[in-house]
Amino acid sequence: MTNGKLEHANITVSDPQRSAALLHELFGWHIRWEGPSMLGGHTIHVGTDEQYIALYTNPDVRAADPTFNKGEPxxxxxxxxxxxxxxxxxxxxxxxxxxxxxxxxxxxxxxxxxxxxxxxxxxxxx
Structure with missing residues (x-):
C-alpha cells in the first residue's frame, strides 16, 4: 500500500505578496520559492519545508475583482x-x-x- 501525503495546494490570488505575508503572520510559514510561473504570471510558495500553498497571480487576475470565482467548488x-x-x-x-x-x-x-x-x-x- 502506498501512503499519500499532501504536498501543496495551488490557489489564485490578486496579491501573492500580501497573502504570503498573512500566512507568515498567522502560521509562521516561510517563503520556500518565488518566481515567474511556467505559463506567465508570478507564484510564491509559502509554507513549511514539507508542505506549502502556492500563491499564483497574473496580470488578468490583478486587474479583476479580487473575489473572482476561480476555484469553485x-x-x-x-x-x-x-x-x-x-x-x-x-x-x-x-x-x-x-x-x-x-x-x-x-x-x-x-x-x-x-x-x-x-x-x-x-x-x-x-
Missing amino acids: LNHIGVTVDDLDAVEAKVAAAGLEPFNHGDYEPGRRFYFFDWNGIEWEVVSYS
Whole structure:
C-alpha cells in the first residue's frame, strides 16, 4: 500500500505578496520559492519545508475583482494551530473577520475569508 501525503495546494490570488505575508503572520510559514510561473504570471510558495500553498497571480487576475470565482467548488483550506485565540487576534488585526466559531469534536475552530474570497478554517486540537 502506498501512503499519500499532501504536498501543496495551488490557489489564485490578486496579491501573492500580501497573502504570503498573512500566512507568515498567522502560521509562521516561510517563503520556500518565488518566481515567474511556467505559463506567465508570478507564484510564491509559502509554507513549511514539507508542505506549502502556492500563491499564483497574473496580470488578468490583478486587474479583476479580487473575489473572482476561480476555484469553485473549493469549500475551505484548513490549518491546525496550537494557539487558536492568538491566531484569531491576528486575523482580526489584518482587517479580516473571523466567523462560525465552533467547539465540538474533534477540536475548536473558526473560519475567515481572505481578500480573495478564499475561506480558511483554523482549528486547534489542543
